[in-house]
Amino acid sequence: MMLTPARYIVLHKRKAFSSSLSKYKTYSAMSDYAKERKVAIQAVLTASTVCQSVFQHLVANETLTKNDKSPVTVADFSAQAIINTYLQKEFEKDPIVGEEDSKDLQGDAGKALREKVVFLTNGVLGDNEKLTEKQILDAIDRGNYGGGSKGRHWALDPIDGTKGFLRGGQYAVCLALIVDGVVQVGVIGCPNLPVDHKHPEGNRGSLFVAVRGQGAFQRSFTDETEKPIHFSDIQSTEEATFCESVEAAHSSHGDAVEIAKELGITGEPVRMDSQAKYCSIARGDADIYLRLPTSKAYVEKIWDHASGNVLVTEAGGRVTDIDGKPLDFSVGRTLEKNKGVIASKSDIHDKVLKAVQKVLFKP
Numbered sequence: 069m070m071l072t073p074a075r076y077i078v079l080h081k082r083k084a085f086s087s088s089l090s091k092y093k094t095y096s097a098m099s100d101y102a103k104e105r106k107v108a109i110q111a112v113l114t115a116s117t118v119c120q121s122v123f124q125h126l127v128a129n130e131t132l133t134k135n136d137k138s139p140v141t142v143a144d145f146s147a148q149a150i151i152n153t154y155l156q157k158e159f160e161k162d163p164i165v166g167e168e169d170s171k172d173l174q175g176d177a178g179k180a181l182r183e184k185v186v187f188l189t190n191g192v193l194g195d196n197e198k199l200t201e202k203q204i205l206d207a208i209d210r211g212n213y214g215g216g217s218k219g220r221h222w223a224l225d226p227i228d229g230t231k232g233f234l235r236g237g238q239y240a241v242c243l244a245l246i247v248d249g250v251v252q253v254g255v256i257g258c259p260n261l262p263v264d265h266k267h268p269e270g271n272r273g274s275l276f277v278a279v280r281g282q283g284a285f286q287r288s289f290t291d292e293t294e295k296p297i298h299f300s301d302i303q304s305t306e307e308a309t310f311c312e313s314v315e316a317a318h319s320s321h322g323d324a325v326e327i328a329k330e331l332g333i334t335g336e337p338v339r340m341d342s343q344a345k346y347c348s349i350a351r352g353d354a355d356i357y358l359r360l361p362t363s364k365a366y367v368e369k370i371w372d373h374a375s376g377n378v379l380v381t382e383a384g385g386r387v388t389d390i391d392g393k394p395l396d397f398s399v400g401r402t403l404e405k406n407k408g409v410i411a412s413k414s415d416i417h418d419k420v421l422k423a424v425q426k427v428l429f430k431p
């Protein structure tokens with residue numbers, strides 16, 4: 069089905085952008101990242117709405133293949149434009165490490181896609197807040213910061229698990245605040261994740277939020293009530309369920325089978341795209357997230373892990389790489405000091421790590 073202006077205006081008619089943010093002004097004196105938390109939730113929810121609508125109306129020519137052969141859609145660009153616009157409005161000085169840039173939207177070649185992105189982005193902004201084409205492209209490119217160990221910056225993955233998004237599976241809108249190289253705030257919107265995994269046919273659209281030292285929480289997209297989440301209370305690794313990428317190119321499924329054997333795990337792995345995996349273990353649907361390198365060359369990106377990292381930590385878990393080192397978010401746009409990711413409940417982590425190393429480092 070084609071993307072028509074009328075359809076999107078109806079779908080995205082929302083309160084004026086400015087008025088939806090003005091109430092946060094009163095939080096400016098608050099500490100403990102209260103304002104950051106609120107703005108990030110609002111930005112992620114708005115961007116998630118765009119993704120949901122795009123999925124319903126996506127047509128083939130709204131997807132591009134990037135140089136690294138990964139897909140990107142109009143929704144990825146619009147979600148990044150929307151979130152970066154929110155961030156600029158409320159935290160003008162904060163730089164942003166965002167996955168996307170406007171290169172593929174420039175010039176004649178990018179015209180058709182660009183017009184859709186402009187249309188979609190303006191669809192969620194209030195009447196007095198509409199942005200010009202240039203403002204939208206500039207907003208996307210505000211995500212070009214190099215990252216590092218000093219000061220504040222945001223890490224944004226406008227759609228994590230774009231392949232999951234395209235196949236109607238799991239995907240996540242992920243936004244995190246990193247301060248002096250440490251993730252302090254993480255928000256993850258999972259439009260297709262059931263609010264209660266025991267009722268997969270029930271309400272979908274789960275939002276996760278964590279601030280370092282303040283616990284981990286979940287709410288639905290439609291109800292602001294937050295409930296604390298934590299890891300399941302399994303007593304041994306034999307009882308554990310692990311989750312991994314759907315894409316075998318992103319995490320070695322073969323190595324995971326051997327690791328599961330080492331840990332006495334007999335259940336099938338849960339495969340899902342995106343940081344929804346971090347969310348699933350943090351609320352106890354599964355217990356271990358393995359991301360096992362498939363090549364020596366691939367370097368993980370900070371936006372693929374920042375939000376999930378603080379969420380899992382605050383829910384009672386631990387995240388390391390396959391060497392047992394914490395993920396180092398202070399070295400730029402990538403996790404170049406780390407290899408692979410293992411996330412699990414803190415008290416089984418050493419055991420999981422040992423099994424991973426036994427399988428991956430065998431002579």
Ligand SMILES: Nc1ncnc2c1ncn2[C@@H]1O[C@H](COP(=O)(O)O)[C@@H](OP(=O)(O)O)[C@H]1O
Pocket residue numbers: 138167225227228229230231232313314315317318319340341342343362366369372
């Ligand atoms: N060879 C590889 N190894 C690990 N991760 C990879 C990879 N190639 C791409 N990715 C990353 O894997 C992410 C999806 O992870 P998952 O498999 O857990 O859904 C992609 O995010 P995007 O979808 O945001 O591009 C991309 O950044």
Ligand SMILES: [Mg+2]
Pocket residue numbers: 138139140167230
């Ligand atoms: Mg991508």
Ligand SMILES: [Mg+2]
Pocket residue numbers: 225227228229371372
């Ligand atoms: Mg990603």
Ligand SMILES: [Mg+2]
Pocket residue numbers: 144167225226227228229230
């Ligand atoms: Mg992405």
